[in-house]
Amino acid sequence: MTLRRGYQVAALFFVGLGLFMIWESRTLKYYTVLGPGAGFLPFWVGAILAGLSVVWLVQVTVGRAIDTPEDFIPTSAGARNIFSILGALVLCVALLKSLGFSLTMLGFLAFLLHALGRQGLFVTVVVSVAGSFGVRYVFEQWLGVFLPKASIPFLTSLGL
């Protein structure tokens, strides 16, 4: 996977986005009695984006050679890190509503600290508890911000 290939894929994506915008804008009013309507800007932004992307696609395809930087593709260890973090984040977002802030973040932090950060048990436990239950307490009591609560009845009755 070279940088040039990456550029080309991105260019195609943006062309697609631009065309999508033009397509969606057809249901909106382009121009009204009072000047540009809701569809005016989407149409033109889409058109400009698509146009520029095509120009750029041509530039990277037939233009000068493009050097792919050494660290363009992450190492397998690096890729594993990235996917772990992303996976943890996605899981966190998915579980916040049902498990509530305290439990979800406890697991999230513990995973990141122990599995990825290779921290010892002590640091993991202290930071995870402080970052989940501790943060929840501070925000609720001192700042008036109520972080997500669990929606599973059993957990709700525990006050989580």
Next chain:
Amino acid sequence: MDSAQLLLSGFGAALALDNLLYAFVGCILGTVVGILPGLGPVSATAILIPLTFHLSKTGAIIMLAAIYYGAMYGGTITSVLINVPGETASVITCIDGYQMARKGRAGAALSIAAIGSFIGGTVAMLGLVIAAPPLARKALEFGPPELFGMMVLGLSLIMGLAGKSLVKGLMMGMLGLFLSMVGMEVGEGIPRFTFDSIQLMRGIDFIAILIGLFGISEILLNAGKPSSSVLQAKMTSLVPTRQDVKDSAWPIARGTVLGFFLGLIPGLGTAIPTIISYVTEKKLSKHPERFGNGAIEGVAGPETANNSYANAAFIPLLTLGIPSSPTIAVLMGAFMMNGVTPGPLLFRDHAPLVWTVIASMYVGNVILLVLNLPLIPMWVSILRIPYSILFTLILLFTVVGAYSLNNQIFDVGVMVFFGVIGYVLRKLDFPLAPIALTLILGPIMENSLRQSMSMSQGSFLIFFQRPVAAAFLALAVVVLVTTGIGLARSARRDSEV
């Protein structure tokens, strides 16, 4: 009654031990609150009501004002240290401030920001004392056509931010515009690009996008590198060098003036003065290519403009009773809950209170400086925490921050999504700054165009009939033409992609 006399007695009251304490506590609270994205107005309100029950009138107002301008600085800290913007205006500081941190110059960046903020804030307060009521009233003539002109000018200056490749910069600008259009269109209340989702109908929260694009992408990029090479740059300096101070002098001066005049216009928001200061500094600089790589001017100007604006924004509140931002609206609520109605009669009917508050704001600016400068080593030492722990803390911080914006888990999801997008874009060498700028300025431009058209019932002549608007538009044309010429020249010189 002589203004100077009133001010002096105001100082007397402001320096009373209890009021001093309230200002001090407010500054601390404000800095803390400002660090956490999305907290400002909410926490201020949540604190407000119990406060007014327990504190004196004056005390409550002083503390709330201190929280407000203290919060400005908090956002700077996270922008410089971890590339996470606390509010839309802070994203500007991310662009150059974070790059300075990566070069080990976080201390210098934070120091200049603190000093610039102090100068900007103090001069703005001076302006308030001298010129407030007549200027504030004149500023009311700044309406949608003028705002539209200013936005066009701002967006044209952004062209200069494209960096190496104009095409890529413009593409990012278009992307930012697209994202800003998702939601309810203001002119007719019609949903755009919402796919019938209520979450999309409220518009994608800009700060969530920016935290993802800047902060989360940074974490992902660092995760992909072998752990030995993650930059824990040696802190080469906690203090700005003499060169730094020299370079920052004019940006600070310009930022002060810019922020002050923009603060008179009700409702502009902190983002506009910050952005305009940045693009102006870049345009006026002899070395524009340094911007985006740790140019101190890119921190000095915007941070000063930010604080100057924040202090000047009190002028419409005090003289006309118009709050310029949600947090100032909370402050106005505090006044009202104490039986004081801000407005043209405020200076007449409640002079002692008002002058005490004004004096307290002077004092508060000093307190902020005294508080923040010595704390900079402490803040910078956060970067010394081993990255294997730090990254987890940053993620915790951003998750909480994103949620607290609107109490929506969806926003956390937005942040994660744009973290991935930011990662990909940065890998492909796309500049992120144009996205932030069109994201913020785009809707204001479209909105003010709609409003201007409503005012003129469809005639574009309105822009030429109003001198200030016409002036802005003419300047924008000049900028576009000169930028275009400059680009054509450099394009002929080397056909860079």
Next chain:
Amino acid sequence: MKPLSILVAIALLVGSVVAAECGQVDFPKKGQPITLIIPWAAGASSDIGGRLLALGMEKELGVPVQVVNKPGASGQVGMTELAQSRADGHTIAYSALSSVAMNYLDPGRKATFQRKDLAAVAAHVGDTRAIAVKANSPYKSPKDLAEAIKANPGKIKAGTVGAMSDTHFAQLWFEKLAGGQFAYVHYRGGGEAIPALMGGQVDTYFGSTSELHPLVKSGEFRVLAVLGKKESPFLPGVKTAEAQGYPVFYTTFRDLYVPGATPKEVIDILARAIKKVMESEEHKKKVEGEMGLPLDFQGPDEVEKAWDEIEKTMKELIPLARK
């Protein structure tokens, strides 16, 4: 089993049957907080009004009342969340009746809730709108304004706080009666619309009594008429629009809502608590005296009736706004 324990068991059984017969409802559940959703951003005077109510309710009901702001889409985000919450009385919302109705009646917004998914608990504040112009404006009565918009359609500028907002609807109603046409300039909130009127960017603004009266007192604005059935104590000397020949009635009611399936007993408990709070001197002092928001308690049935009225009005005005 010991005789004592049998006795206790029987007592408990009888007790619970009796309690059930008396319609005793376990609300609020001990120690479980009530969430009050406010569907707009923190800091506005309406938000503070809601928070003051929450403080009072906390004392009356004995459980924490936690205020959560869920802004977006003119209140639709918050109300959507309310409609989807559990109907046990532990989630309530504080919103403006006309906004709520507009959310589900406007087909373009594709709301996921209808009226049946919500139930009214009580009315808190009734903020009547009024016709405001600058103090040096040539218009001295609604008639002047009406004639102006008839003679110069599309030339007189009216500011609103957003398309399909209360200000917009009130102005549409007036426009319909007068047979004229405003030029609408939509701002985002009173914070932008009021400076616009002050600066002469627009010619009129149908704001709420609470936001206008300080500006009348300071001499900035003149109010031509109050859009209610009675005159307002905050605007002395200003006649109603009806009395001056233009029967436009527009009051922004801020009420409390619960999900539609909430049991009636729970609603009554909530309504009673709210009534007690609104009768307390402390609450009256802060809300009416200091914030200038006119308190006007109404129970669930009265609010439902007002709701019917608003629905009728909205159904007429929404198509006009969409034109």
